[in-house]
Amino acid sequence: MQHLEYMTAAYIIIWVAILLYFLSLSKREKAIWEELRELRATITRDNTP
Amino acid sequence: MHQKPYILPFIFGILALICLTIAPYLVFMYAGIEKEMGLAQKIFYYHVPSAFSMFLGSFLCFIFSIFYLWKRDKNCDLWAACSAEVSLLFGTLVLITGAIWAKPIWGAWWVWDAQLTLTLILWLILAAYHMLHTYLEDAVQSARFRAVLGIIGFLNVPFIHYATKLWRTHHPEVVRGEEISLPPDMKIVFFFCVITFFALFFALLFKRVSLAKAQNELESLKAEI
Numbered sequence: 001m002q003h004l005e006y007m008t009a010a011y012i013i014i015w016v017a018i019l020l021y022f023l024s025l026s027k028r029e030k031a032i033w034e035e036l037r038e039l040r041a042t043i044t045r046d047n048t049p
Numbered sequence: 050m051h052q053k054p055y056i057l058p059f060i061f062g063i064l065a066l067i068c069l070t071i072a073p074y075l076v077f078m079y080a081g082i083e084k085e086m087g088l089a090q091k092i093f094y095y096h097v098p099s100a101f102s103m104f105l106g107s108f109l110c111f112i113f114s115i116f117y118l119w120k121r122d123k124n125c126d127l128w129a130a131c132s133a134e135v136s137l138l139f140g141t142l143v144l145i146t147g148a149i150w151a152k153p154i155w156g157a158w159w160v161w162d163a164q165l166t167l168t169l170i171l172w173l174i175l176a177a178y179h180m181l182h183t184y185l186e187d188a189v190q191s192a193r194f195r196a197v198l199g200i201i202g203f204l205n206v207p208f209i210h211y212a213t214k215l216w217r218t219h220h221p222e223v224v225r226g227e228e229i230s231l232p233p234d235m236k237i238v239f240f241f242c243v244i245t246f247f248a249l250f251f252a253l254l255f256k257r258v259s260l261a262k263a264q265n266e267l268e269s270l271k272a273e274i
Contacts (some may be wrong), residue, residue, distance in 0.1 A: 001087075002086075002087025002088060002089070003086070003153045006092070007089055007092055010092040010096070010146045010150065011095065013142070013145055013149070014095050014099070014142055014209050015265055017138065018138070018142075022253065023255060025253070025256050025260055029259065029260045029263060032260065032263045032267055036270065038268050039274070040245060040270075042274075043274070
């Protein structure tokens with residue numbers, strides 16, 4: 001098992017980096033959609049006579 | 050009103066997930082172990098597709114940057130910025146995994162070889178692009194500067210690809226023109242990993258675009274109020 005530690009390190013870094021980026025996008029997207037929903041609700045409420 | 054564009058990230062996400070499940074089996078069980086490099090050679094299956102994904106991102110950024118400078122369409126700027134960001138992610142992975150491969154094979158984490166240096170330059174251009182996008186407040190000026198940077202960045206890509214032919218380099222030349230110098234089992238796994246990384250690239254790109262569009266919608270809604 002020559003150079004097993006190098007291969008393991010490379011694969012772990014790739015998976016963790018991609019996973020973290022994906023999670024960060026999901027988190028930011030969720031927060032924005034939540035804010036958009038609240039803003040739309042506020043606009044609708046303000047426009048209701 | 051803008052609707053959340055679920056379908057494209059979903060399709061590519063599912064495709065990427067399926068490929069990502071199969072790829073490790075092929076890399077570790079199907080492809081043989083290279084005699085001289087040992088297990089370090091297996092880094093190649095994710096390192097090279099990461100580089101191809103970086104090139105793909107740079108190419109998309111180049112195309113959208115040209116269209117932005119021509120049409121002044123904000124949507125082109127949005128796609129260029131998202132392509133550059135995803136490209137930067139894969140570029141970071143290329144440099145890190147390359148260094149991890151180089152240590153046991155060359156005995157050094159980094160050498161100032163033509164291909165490595167040009168890849169670092171592309172990464173720095175993408176990082177500068179990202180910094181301009183994040184920190185420059187004048188949106189029009191930022192988009193114009195970034196478009197130029199996006200075009201310059203991609204012009205570097207052919208030099209990276211042909212660096213092993215143009216200069217004397219340490220970097221192994223696996224892809225020679227249209228020919229790939231690999232045994233059949235390794236070639237199959239390599240192509241599968243390229244497809245996997247392209248699916249992953251597009252899944253992340255569409256997700257990033259969806260986020261950027263939602264951000265724009267939020268800003269315009271706030272401006273209306």
